[in-house]
Amino acid sequence: MVIDDLLKRFNDVVADPYAEARKRREGGQKVIGWLPTDVPEELIHAAGAFPVGILGTNEPIHLADAHLQSWACSLMRGCLEQGLKGTLDFLNGIIIPHTCDTTRMLVGIWRHALKTPYIDNYLMPRQVDRPSARTYLKGELARLKSNLEECTGQLVTDKALRESIKIYNANRLAMRRLYEFHGTNTGVISSRALYTVIKAAMFMDKAEHTALVEELLQEIGKVEPRNDERIRLTLSGGVWEPPEILEMIEELGGVVVADDLLTGARYLGPDVDTTGDLLDALAYRQLNRIPFGGFDSTIRGRSTFLVELVRGARAQGMVFLHLKFCEPENYDYRDMRKAMTEAGIPSIRLETEYANTSLGQLRTRLQAFMEMMGGNGS
Amino acid sequence: MYVAGIDIGSIYSKVVILQDNQLIASLVQRTGGEIKTASRRILEEALETLGLKLYDLAAVVATGYGRISVPFAEKQVTEITCFGRAMVHLYPEVRTVIDIGGQDSKGIKIDENHKVEDFVMNDKCAAGTGRFLEVMANALEVSLEDMGPLALQSKSPEVIGITCTVFAESQVVSLVAEGRSKIDIIAGIHQAIAERIYGMLKMIKIEDRIAVTGGGAKNIALVKALEKKIG
Structure with a gap:
């Protein structure tokens, strides 16, 4: 079946995420990695380098323990582990964004523990509503741009950046259409398949990814819509790890229809305007992304956003997927939970970890939640 | 049928x-x-x-x-839904179930229609579960059944910090080495478990009446310690 073949392509990419990056490096292109979340890949692309997401590992973590305390999140510990193990030796550079205390300190750790030639941080404004945020961010993007030029030896011209942004906008549009399709035709591809497609975009050539998604859209558009009685759920949090959670939700009679995950809808975010000042447009995109625990808006706050997300997606419940030791998420949780309760939306928090989450307990929690909502077993 | x-x-x-x-x-x-x-x-x-x-x-x-x-x-x-259902038959007036099992502890809130309204469950850590009590009984060479009755005899329970079963076990071992009374240590262990479970229960609102289930319910000292904590 064509759809299965297409989905397999995305699956294969996620199973061996750095294959394309290694190929590029061997071909002589510079490769710049980025850690979650929000690093402006367009700048890396316009500087002639290949941007690749570094998204942790489900393999055991040992080496990172010598540098990063075990009560840092397993996402960042996993990224460092991959660096220390030599898995990321193909990198010419790495950009680590300051999203929380761990990522802030990780830049310094990376500098003393690893020999990646170019190591940079990306310092986003935390108070996104301040009038000065946009001007500040524009300056920060200019600094990043100039460092990237130095690393790759290629100037980021306006023309090149505009082209790169167009490629990324096209990619975001294709993924957005896939989301919309899945939200109204939930039976056609699985929740895990949807998120695998999004994640694959972080490792692949963008134009190639867009073409594949468009092909997938054409094929799934031919499928006769089916009536899907499953419980519609939304996800909120960092990453959909361990991936089995998505399958568990479906086995228990649910389906994911919307999210604010870093490896989900947040990766899409708004497009970048290509008509005016491009750095200003990149800054605007950043400040108008969907809210996130690391930097929340006080005007259009995350709790309101999440309630609207659930309602907009006609979802019946919210599953908070919180990485253990993720401080931004954990501190925010009280407010998010309160907003859900006040809006009459059933919700549950699942604390997850890369590598060693005990799936049995997760299943019990999820199943009890589904039973609470009148699904399987009640 | x-x-x-x-x-x-x-x-x-x-x-x-x-x-x-x-x-x-x-x-x-x-x-x-x-x-x-x-x-x-x-x-x-x-x-x-x-x-x-x-x-x-x-x-x-x-x-x-x-x-x-x-x-x-x-x-x-899930056992969570089953507890809600079971209370319809056993004690229809129960609104909060505290389940102390071997692998995990749970707090379950039941509404007037006997539907599960909310629940909390401990993480994969064994602290605050029946397994914790088993490990401690082993370390003290006391049978699990005797733990509860022995704890009730104590006049001044030891204070046991209970963030982790393994750490608590080594604390218990050193208290024994210091020659502290076994009965006071056992009483301290029960209080520590009760405190841990109480902390978890604060995440849901505890409402009258309360039922304790699971193996932990058979331990008189644990039930008494919980009663005291909840008030």
């Missing part, structure tokens, strides 16, 4: 057989390693006492941590 419920817990498995909503047989056994065979064995043994066979049953529902490994169950329902 005969129906059976089977609860495969991490340490013990339990079976009940009902005839027209009346309990007619029950059995508790250690789960052991092989859940698939254990679940069949225990159910068949319970049926034997009644002279019945598996095919005499109209339905079997499985719950507990091993519920998905019960091949002959019509339905797998």
